[in-house]
Amino acid sequence: MSIQTVATTPFAGQLPGTSGLRKKVTVFQQPHYLENFVQALFDVLHGDAPAAGQTLVLGGDGRFHNRAAVQTILKMAAARGYGRVLVGQGGILSTPATSAVIRRRGASGGIILSASHNPGGPDGDFGIKYNATNGGPAPEKLTQAIYERTQTLGQYRLSDAPDIPLDALGTHMMEGMAIEVIDPVADYAAVQRELFDFGAIRRLFASGFRLRYDAMWAVGGPYAKAIIEGELGAPAGTVVNAEPKEDFGGLHPDPNPAYADDLIAHLMAPDAPDMGAASDGDADRNMILGRGFIVSPSDSLAVLTAYATKVPGYASGLAGVARSMPTSTAADRVAKALGIACYETPTGWKFFGNLLDAGKATLCGEESYGTGSNHVREKDGLWAVLFWLNLVATTGQSVEQLVRGLWTEHGRCVYSRHDYDGIPTEQANALMAELRAQLPTLAGQTFDGHRLSPGRPKTDGAPSGGSEPREAGSVGVTISWADDFAYTDPVDGSVSQKQGVRVVLEDSSRVVFRLSGTGTEGATLRVYLERHEPDASRHDVPAQEALAPLVALARTLARIEHHTGMAQPTVMT
Helix, strand or coil, X not given: CCEEEEECCCCCCCCCECCEEEEEHHHHCCCCHHHHHHHHHHHHHHCCCCCCCCEEEEEECCCXXXXXXXXHHHHHHHHHCCCEEEEEEEEECCXXXXXXXXXXHCCCEEEEECCCCCCCCCCCEEEEEEECCCCCECCHHHHHHHHHHHCCCCEEEEECCCCCCCCCCEEEEECCEEEEEECCCHHHHHHHHHHCCHHHHHHHHHCCCCEEEECCCCCHHHHHHHHHHHHCCCCCXXXXXXXXXXXXXXXXXXXXXXXXXXXXXXXXXXXXXXXXXXXXXXXXCEEEEECCEEECHXXXXXXXXXXXHHCHXXXXXXCEEEEECCCCCHHHHHHHHHXXXXXXXXXXXXXXXXXXXXXXXXXXXXXXCEEEECCCXXXXXXXXXXXXXXXXXXXXXXXXXXXXXXXHHHCEEEEEEEXXXXXXXXXXXXXXXXXXXXXXXXXXXXXXXXXXXXXXXXXXXXXXXXXXXXXXCCCCEEEEEEEECCEECCCCCCEECCCCEEEEECCCCEEEEEECCCCCCCEEEEEEEEEEECCHHHCCCCHHHHCHHXXXXXXXXXXXXXXXXXXXXXXXX
């Protein structure tokens, strides 16, 4: 065995997005493509020095190209001089499990091979990201430095050692580096036992409570089988589609109403189980359902916040809660009632890391079906399911009752997200530029369902904003204020600009526009719509009906069809 130095040239576009570098599998299969990115990562982390004595964690969600990439990275880590690599059996480690292993084993960091909820297979997507020593995603300063290094790279180094067998636990040596193939579930399960009342959940299942957990042929399956069926005693078959497949069974492993239609059908059936749940490709996202009832991610975060002290790991209370800016304000209302802080951050789990590390927040959540806490530094799909099971077990309330209790006390934040996928990047950027150009003149404008016009003169007693307020469901709605969200981190003072255009109406309804950073082709425009409904008699009005005036406002304000050529969203959740 020896270390090889290979000449290479830079690839354009190796800039990590919201959660790592994601491209088509065929892009990553190009000679030198993966190697360039990994070499750039190691160069930024270690400069000219070897990584002597350091421990790296490595694994992925099992999608196509995962095994080949693991072997390449092992050989590059050996060339870099790492002392030890902990790799999940079969090359498997879920994203939250990787974070748990980094934290429990004192590793210097970890590499996760995943494109999360994106489709897999030979024609699907692949991704790579680095998690730091706290277990959380690399901050923007680090990802920017990695990108800059990819643009100047002239060579990379790797061992010419043979591939390591990944399917059996054990330790192997490569160029003096120990490679330990570990049980991918063990560390993760140990963390969950410290948080939840497993005894109460066992008794819940023993009482006849029925759960259907759809792992979507993805990496969450082995974890859910081991914990829910193995440790908690749920009947065999509770976890379905549990075997990780390289192409996710030809399905889209994204747990939302658009793609989890089979799970929804089971929960809407006459003989529905008591609760439904799903996790995504790398098991960091979750979807929660009750019998005949779908829980929105924003409401899920709010319920977990409201009832957190019912769970052993959070019995002493929460330091605070954090949500991404597009996520609904339901958690804000609960936090205010509890007298704790609620932080609004840009989209991307990396923005929660400083708050968690500083002890300012305990729970975090994003509207894109991601929730988590300070137990790791990633969102955690199975953790959320266990949290809900613990609440049902200890409160005696059903999933639907817990959510309706939230609505009764705090009002319902009616919410939806409309995605416009595959927009040519230039057209998407033009749409956002036009929106930003309008910001100084939007306050006080009224929308009548067809067009925007200057607001009517303010009458006595009307709130500031230049016009009388109108309800979002009436003929006209008036804009109170609008901005391009910027975030100043309360821990380190770093500033993130242009994180999404917010348009807020006088009744506190919101429309938010941003471009997603998780796709691999073109751009995705996400439009977020929220309206607070305090009237309990209107809590069952379908979300799209209740939000129709905001949908019309969004389409007119952003001239969506003009810029994209799309008359309807690709996906509505």
